[in-house]
Amino acid sequence: MAIQVAIDGPAGAGKSTVAKLVAKQLGVKYIDTGAMYRAVGWLVLTKNMDAKNEEEVLRLAESSRFRLTDSGIEVNGFHLKNEIRTEQISALASSIARLGGVREVLVDKQRQLAGEQSVVMDGRDVGTHILPNANIKIFLTASVEKRVERRFKELKKKGHNPSLNTLREEIIQRDYNDKNRRFAPLTRASDAVLLDTTDLTTKQVVDQIIQICRTKLGGGE
Numbered sequence: 001m002a003i004q005v006a007i008d009g010p011a012g013a014g015k016s017t018v019a020k021l022v023a024k025q026l027g028v029k030y031i032d033t034g035a036m037y038r039a040v041g042w043l044v045l046t047k048n049m050d051a052k053n054e055e056e057v058l059r060l061a062e063s064s065r066f067r068l069t070d071s072g073i074e075v076n077g078f079h080l081k082n083e084i085r086t087e088q089i090s091a092l093a094s095s096i097a098r099l100g101g102v103r104e105v106l107v108d109k110q111r112q113l114a115g116e117q118s119v120v121m122d123g124r125d126v127g128t129h130i131l132p133n134a135n136i137k138i139f140l141t142a143s144v145e146k147r148v149e150r151r152f153k154e155l156k157k158k159g160h161n162p163s164l165n166t167l168r169e170e171i172i173q174r175d176y177n178d179k180n181r182r183f184a185p186l187t188r189a190s191d192a193v194l195l196d197t198t199d200l201t202t203k204q205v206v207d208q209i210i211q212i213c214r215t216k217l218g219g220g221e
């Protein structure tokens with residue numbers, strides 16, 4: 001039986017770190033849906049396009065080929081890693097994610113990438129929209145302060161010198177965008193397990209999700 005695990009939540013809740021580790025432990029494919037919005041943002045930037053021109057961005061998304069790899073994402077043959085993790089691309093991806101037509105195209109591609117196989121997929125609308133029949137749905141959250149702190153440490157480690165106030169404003173803005181957009185806004189699926197990661201280590205979160213998977217799949221729901 002295929003195991004499909006949907007992990008959703010706001011920016012900085014630790015989704016991708018956790019999802020990657022859960023996929024590894026389960027021995028299944030990991031699909032980072034946010035990386036696809038980021039990759040479209042990167043294409044828009046490198047092609048000098050207007051991110052608000054819905055028709056053009058839609059055509060671009062439709063005609064692009066995506067492949068998720070162990071180390072990042074490949075779009076139209078370009079392998080992208082750190083270049084899609086900048087604040088500029090985060091803001092672009094967030095604004096592109098508001099475009100209903102683009103979402104439809106990417107959701108379609110995300111469903112195709114998952115197919116019938118076992119996957120761990122993370123994003124904002126996986127449990128509610130992309131894989132509504134996922135066997136396991138997790139909604140990860142953490143306080144704004146904790147998410148700012150995590151982002152700060154991550155950027156510091158990469159040699160950047162971020163301002164805490166700017167990071168806080170960016171996280172609050174992205175939360176607002178994600179929750180208030182017209183199409184598929186960030187919301188917890190009614191059958192998702194809520195996990196607040198504020199005071200948990202990565203290992204504790206991963207262990208809890210693996211335990212939830214065992215319970216569900218072992219029939220001990």
Ligand code: DC
Nearest residue numbers: 033034035037093094097123124125
């Ligand atoms: O998870 P992330 O930060 O890499 O996501 C980048 C942006 O894409 C973020 O603003 C939310 C949006 N996104 C979305 O709307 N739906 C998804 N399934 C994944 C990401």
